[in-house]
Amino acid sequence: MSSPPTHLRIHQFAGLRPGPRLLVTGAVHGNEVHGTRAMAEIIRQLDAGELVLRRGTLTLVPVVNPLAYRLDRREGDRNLNRNLRPPAVVHDFEDRIARVLCPLLGQHDGLLDLHSFQGQGPAFAMIGPRNNDGDLEPFSQEATESAVAAALGVGRIVEGWLSTYALGLQRRQQREHDGSRRAALTSDPHYGVGTTEYMRSTGGWAITLECGQHLDPAGPEVARRAILRTLVLLGMLDDGAVEPHRPAQPPELLQLYEVIDREDAGDSFEREWASFDAVAQGQRIGTRASGEAVLAPSGGRIVFPNVKSPPGTEWFYLARPSDRRL
Structure with missing residues (x-):
């Protein structure tokens, strides 16, 4: 096997007027590439002048996990979207990514993280907790996340990830495991924390958009429109950059x-x-x-x-x- 990748490819467009700092990520799981393909088109449109960034900073990372992407599978050495934090000691390839990705998340105001899923089903968004000052996931950006999620163009929005995951972890910790690193990670109290949870821990807002089944041919367009609608909502692109989402009825929550x-x-x-x-x-x-x-x-x-x-x-x-x- 060839040596593992040694860098992340990061595209940044800095508007000449101040504004929001938005990070868009794809292929956090290497076989989830709708966002990767959508960002390639967004980059082309910006370079060609078909889209004009009016203000703020747009950072695009089309392939967050290049090892998993190269292998066309969910993980490289482990699941990057669990137990995400800057490691004191590097154990695997995903730890190396975390050393770059975590500071990058902290440099932005918001995150749109683009994914897909194994089973069949329609695209949907996942949002964080309601505003709270609790211990599990304190948060104060509920209004922004709600506005962005409502603009993305999906008919279903899901909440409750980290609190639900915490319940599962409690049961997992009660079971004996085989002593492997994977087993140790999956029973770690931090294991439910991925890109969006880490982003919220830095004071930002974050949305996960599940763009459909992995091989759904409509997925890249779902992702592209979501990026554009987010940029329009934040005032970073003109209103005419994409058709706005006008649902016949509110999304199911x-x-x-x-x-x-x-x-x-x-x-x-x-x-x-x-x-x-x-x-x-x-x-x-x-x-x-x-x-x-x-x-x-x-x-x-x-x-x-x-x-x-x-x-x-x-x-x-x-x-x-x-x-x-x-």
Whole structure:
């Protein structure tokens, strides 16, 4: 195998008038490239003068994890979007990225992080907590995140990532693990922190946009329009740069409330689930290798069902309607 990549390619456009500092990232997971392709077109349009940056600073990182991207898989050595922080000691390739990425996040006011997912389903956005001064994820940028999420052009918005992940971690920490670095990382209290959570810890706002299934041909255009709509909302591009999002009805808001790990390679789903398929209370979602049924504790929707998840990691999430108002 050739030697691992030695740099990140960062594109920055600095307006001649002061304004917001927006960071857009793609391929945090190497096989999630809708954002990568969208940014290539945005860069071309800016270079050609088809788009004009009026103010502020736009930073684009089309491939955040170049090793995983080269290998066309989710991870290089490990999942970059978990346990993200500047490492005191470098253990793997993702730690090397974190030493560059974390300071870069801290230099910006906001983050649009572009992803895709394994199962079928429509594009959706994920936002952070409501304003709070608690210990888990103190936050004061709820209004900005709500405004950006509403402008992106998706029909569904999800909240509750870190609080739900914390519940799963508590269960994971109670199980014995094999002593591997992966097992140690997945049971670390910091493991739920990725790009958006780290961005919020620096005082910024952050949105994850899941642009559709990994191979959805519409995904790059979903990502491109989302970037442009964010720039227009922030006053960095003129209004005519992209058709505004005018939904016939408000987006559906959901709150994650449960994460279920895959415990054994023999754990299997009851059927082929897609993100946001409805589940009823008591409905069988899957079966453990032991034969134990995995049932929905309440009605709602399944999110991120992953038939390829390794044992000891997230298998699927559950969500229910949120009372939040954008």
